[in-house]
Amino acid sequence: MQISGHSAKILVVDDEPNIVIALEYLLQREGYEVQKAYNGQQALDCMENWTPDIVVLDVMMPGMNGFEVARRLREIPALELTKIIFLTAKGTQRDKESGYASGAEYYMIKPFDNDVFISTVNEIMAYG
Amino acid sequence: MSLSLVIGCSLAYISLLFLIAWWVDKRAERGVSVVNNPYVYALSLAVYCTAWTFFGSVGRATTGGLSFLGVYLGPTLLAPLWYMMLRKIILISKNQRITSIADFISSRYGKSTTLGVIVTLIAVLGIVPYISIQLKAVTFGINTLTHFKSGAAPAPTSFWLDSGFWVTVAMASFTGVFGTRKLDPNERHEGLVAAVAFESIVKLITFSAVGLFVTFGIYNGFGDLFTQATLREDTAKMLTFESSGITPFSWNVLVMLSLFAIILLPRQFHISVVENTSPRHIPKAMWVFPLYLLLINIFVLPIALAGKMIFDAGIHPDTYVLSLPLEKGAAWLALAAFIGGFSAATSMIVVEATALSIMFSNHILVPLLIRMRSIGRNHLVNGAARLLDIRRISILLMLFLAYLYQKSVGSTYDLVSVGLISFTAAAQLAPVVIGGLYWKRATHQGAVAGLIVGFIVWAFCLPLPSMAQAGIISNSFVNEGLFHISFLKPYALFGVTGIDPITHAAFWSLLFNAWTYAIVSVNTQPTMLSLTQADLFVNIHKYISGHEYDILKREAKIGDLKAVLNRYLGETRTLALLSDYQVYNKVVLDDHQTAQADLVSFVETSLAGAIGAASARVVIDSVAKEDPISLDEVMRILDQTREAVQHSRIMEEKNEELKTLTLQLTEANVQLKQLDRLKADFITTVTHELRTPVTSIKALSKIILDDYARLDEERRTAYLQIIVNESDRISRLINQVLDIEKLRSEEPVQQMEQLELTEIVLHAVDGVQQLLTERNIKCTITPTNLSLPVNGNRDKLIQVVVNLLSNALKFCNQQEGRIDIHLKQKDRFVFLGIRDNGPGIPAQARQLIFEQFTQLHSKEQGKPHGTGLGLYITKKIVEQHHGSIRVESEPGHGALFEIILPLSNDEPLDRV
Known part of the structure; x- marks a missing residue:
């Protein structure tokens, strides 16, 4: 899917390789450019010279957790426009609030529905 | 005459x-x-x-x-x-x-x-x-x-x-x-x-x-x-x-x-x-x-x-x-x-x-x-x-x-x-x-x-x-x-x-x-x-001086006592003293009434401060008359005193007990809260651990369902394999959670019998032989002819060895995997060591790995397969067998897990 003349870039961050595989397939099927990271540090390293439009972020990861990754991401001026979608098994109201507080725009709970996930991503890319 | x-x-x-x-x-x-x-x-x-x-x-x-x-x-x-x-x-x-x-x-x-x-x-x-x-x-x-x-x-x-x-x-x-x-x-x-x-x-x-x-x-x-x-x-x-x-x-x-x-x-x-x-x-x-x-x-x-x-x-x-x-x-x-x-x-x-x-x-x-x-x-x-x-x-x-x-x-x-x-x-x-x-x-x-x-x-x-x-x-x-x-x-x-x-x-x-x-x-x-009686005879002065026990019932006119106080202490102090006494004892003193023993003693003590105890005694004696006291009365007073002392001692003991109980309750409460939190943590963790494979299964199976025709053969097989693996992961997790529940109830191990540890190890290795061969891992057991009788539950001990072997399999060197098993006996204990040649365990993780849901991650691969419960369960089973488990590792040079179990006291078997 082509929007505004360039292919949207999406970073998928999850420590579960099988989930990354599924997400990568779904996003590539929609035509997005996908980069993968298996923990927080890898994600931040990746974004130093690659600016994604969307970051799909897991919360419970070894080392740096997703909330921390989001907070650091928000401190980088270059990533001002990057949207953050949390995709996590942590589903309590308090977790959600922490997620929004750390700077995320969307919060989705695992296991997710493929169609809902894709339409969310598409909406973001269509309307910002 | x-x-x-x-x-x-x-x-x-x-x-x-x-x-x-x-x-x-x-x-x-x-x-x-x-x-x-x-x-x-x-x-x-x-x-x-x-x-x-x-x-x-x-x-x-x-x-x-x-x-x-x-x-x-x-x-x-x-x-x-x-x-x-x-x-x-x-x-x-x-x-x-x-x-x-x-x-x-x-x-x-x-x-x-x-x-x-x-x-x-x-x-x-x-x-x-x-x-x-x-x-x-x-x-x-x-x-x-x-x-x-x-x-x-x-x-x-x-x-x-x-x-x-x-x-x-x-x-x-x-x-x-x-x-x-x-x-x-x-x-x-x-x-x-x-x-x-x-x-x-x-x-x-x-x-x-x-x-x-x-x-x-x-x-x-x-x-x-x-x-x-x-x-x-x-x-x-x-x-x-x-x-x-x-x-x-x-x-x-x-x-x-x-x-x-x-x-x-x-x-x-x-x-x-x-x-x-x-x-x-x-x-x-x-x-x-x-x-x-x-x-x-x-x-x-x-x-x-x-x-x-x-x-x-x-x-x-x-x-x-x-x-x-x-x-x-x-x-x-x-x-x-x-x-x-x-x-x-x-x-x-x-x-x-x-x-x-x-x-x-x-x-x-x-x-x-x-x-x-x-x-x-x-x-x-x-x-x-x-x-x-x-x-x-x-x-x-x-x-x-x-x-x-x-x-x-x-x-x-x-x-x-x-x-x-x-x-x-x-x-x-x-x-x-x-x-x-x-x-x-x-x-x-x-x-x-x-x-x-x-x-x-x-x-x-x-x-x-x-x-x-x-x-x-x-x-x-x-x-x-x-x-x-x-x-x-x-x-x-x-x-x-x-x-x-x-x-x-x-x-x-x-x-x-x-x-x-x-x-x-x-x-x-x-x-x-x-x-x-001995105390009464030997310490008669104590009994009649009335300081320790006011055993003499002295009576005096309140007016007389006032006059005495006035003479030695002056009117102002007398009034102050007596009004204090009235307030404290909630009585009204009338000059014409007879003062009871406690008031007489009070006046005497007050006087003693001014003119000394001995003189006070003399002065009070001049106005107070003593009631003769019978032996029975003396004994009764003594008995009462003794009872009172006994009573207060019992009260003190009860109070002490109550304090101890309160403390124990507080501690128990803290422990309960801690357990509660642990339980909540456990449930959160288990939920997360279940949701993760379910997520993969749901996403991938939906992909296959939606895009069956569009997917190539290779990818379809890979996704289906993931689904099977993740389903295994779920069942494994469920089994281990059930195992943990069993271990938590701390029931003694059922069906204890005399076993040969060597035989158990051989049996366990046999069980993973397929995997060893697949991954080209070399496994040695030394020695294989030693008789090491232990008391235990056969299935549980096999589970322990299999857990440790799976661990070693998972972490061993991918190219030239090697697992060495050592058996020995020293004093009244048997030792089972399982050594791999993997990356080893960092020092700060060595104690953590025996806790629930702790897993080691490699930077490149993310999470390894497993639930993070294996070593925890292993440790618990070993402890139920009165044994212990420890780990030795130098990063880069593999890890050694060693189990120590007490030797069986029964007659040795000659099964091996």
Whole structure:
């Protein structure tokens, strides 16, 4: 899917390789450019010279957790426009609030529905 | 001199005594005490001077020189000691309403009936000879007056004609009337005391009259008398101490014996303690009484010297007091002297018989009758009248015993010797009394043993030989020793010779008595009652000073107390103090009301701050009157105190328990909260761990479903494989969660049996052989032939080895995987080590890996397969088998997991 003349870039961050595989397939099927990271540090390293439009972020990861990754991401001026979608098994109201507080725009709970996930991503890319 | 004149005068004298006693008793009934006076008290103490003093001292001086002084020096020289002991005894006796020396001793040692009986028997057996010599002295006196120079009195053919018998009858009736006129709960007999005090005056005046007559009538004063005495060899000798034949040791023993006697002789105890009206009389008595002794002894030596110079051997020295006036024609003086000796005898007999009858009836007859009543002879004990009859019977019994003794044995000894035998008997009570006053540890058993041993030694050394000499029992043991053992001669016990029989007997009997008392006391346990009584006796001042226990119920007019406070503290402070007291105690004080004990104590304490405790006590005593307190009340107060102490101790214990319980509850609560949190964490973690594979499965299966045609073969297979793996992961997780639940319940391992660890390991390796081959991992087991019996559950132990093998498989080097298994036995343990050649475990993770949901991640791959529960479960199972697990690792050089299990105690199997 082509929007505004360039292919949207999406970073998928999850420590579960099988989930990354599924997400990568779904996003590539929609035509997005996908980069993968298996923990927080890898994600931040990746974004130093690659600016994604969307970051799909897991919360419970070894080392740096997703909330921390989001907070650091928000401190980088270059990533001002990057949207953050949390995709996590942590589903309590308090977790959600922490997620929004750390700077995320969307919060989705695992296991997710493929169609809902894709339409969310598409909406973001269509309307910002 | 005619017999009728002598008897007439004696009867007239006795009538006078009756009159005095009757008048005093009458006044006492109207509330006026004649005897409540220190001088009367001191004079009544002079009952100590008996006919022995009156007649016998002269006799003793004639034969033994100055030795007669010993028994009078004791109370004089040891007056301070006497004062201390007497004061304490009186305080205790008033507090406890003691009626006799037997009562005192029995009460001290737990109100023991046995001790009452023993003391009474010692007193009766020891004192009866003493009473007998009084009878003898009176008979002797009558015979001297009526038959002087007309030859010896004819021996009476029957007791009807024996003047001694009639003297006894007279004494018995006199005592019966005085000593038992009424039944007083405090055993106070004011008439008796007054009569005794009067008799003391008569004794002193008549004896001094004879002394003056001899010194200034026959001779020209002391100078003339003593000058003439020094000219004769026999009388000159009487003036030296050497002639007395008494050693310094004997002097000391005599002084000690007389100190004991002045307190412990039943009549002395009765007069000085039971009849005492106030402890305040003691200080004055302490110098008046020795003064009396001095006065009555002044003329002993002059009379003895004169008698020796004037008479030949035909006149008995014991009669000099009478025979000297008779010889010189002063018949009326002789009669007066006889009345003096008679009064000495009567006062002694009356008081002694009264004291003994109190003891005899209270400690022997009444308990006996009560016991008889308990078997149905109710009529024998019937009120006060019966009790008085019992007293009278006791008195008769005592006096006729004395009469019989005098008839059979008494004539063998002179007056003083028999008196000293009694002194020695009374001294047997000294250890238990003194110990009872100052030594709390002394026990009832000690007192019983000491008294019995002392009494036996005394009886063996003094009365038995005297009876032998009187021909009543065989004489052989006196000269040859008991059972012909020379060490057991009654006058030379254990070969000790060279001291007179009294000193000898006193020394040995008191030595055995005191040691037995002390040793038995130390080795026995006092009863509870004996302990409280001991405390009461030893610490009597504590009980009456009212500081520790306000045991004295003192009452005073509130107005009086206010006046006292005003005088010493001023009006302002008095008002302030009293208003404080009213506020604190929520009372209103009215001047006309009577203040209770606590207010009296409060005022005393307040005063003590201003004028000192001792002065405060005196001041308060002047306005407060004391309620006498009965023994029962004392015991009740003690019991209450003890109960209160016990109660508060129980409360304290309960409080302590409660505190401990609260603490335990708090701890349990903290633990519960922690468990709760752990449980919540566990559920969160498990949920997450379940959601993760479900997420992959759902996403990938939806992809295959939606894009089945669009997916190539390879990718479809890969996705399906992931779905299968993640499904496995879920089932594994569910199984392990169930395992953990089982481990949590901490039930002991089921189906324990003896197993061969080597066999278990081989079985487990067999199970993963497929995986080893697939991944090209080399696995070694060394050795495989060792017998390592352990006790355990086979399936669980296989699970442990498989878990560890799976771990090793997962982390081993991907290219050249290697797993080495080592088995060994050391001491009573078996060791199983599993080593891989993977990346190893960082130091900070080594303890964490045994916790729930801890997994090691590699940077490149993210999470490894597994639930993070394997090692946790492994550790728990090993611990259930009483073993332990540890890990050793150097990063980059693999990891070694080692399990240590106890060797089976059963017979080894030979399965391998």
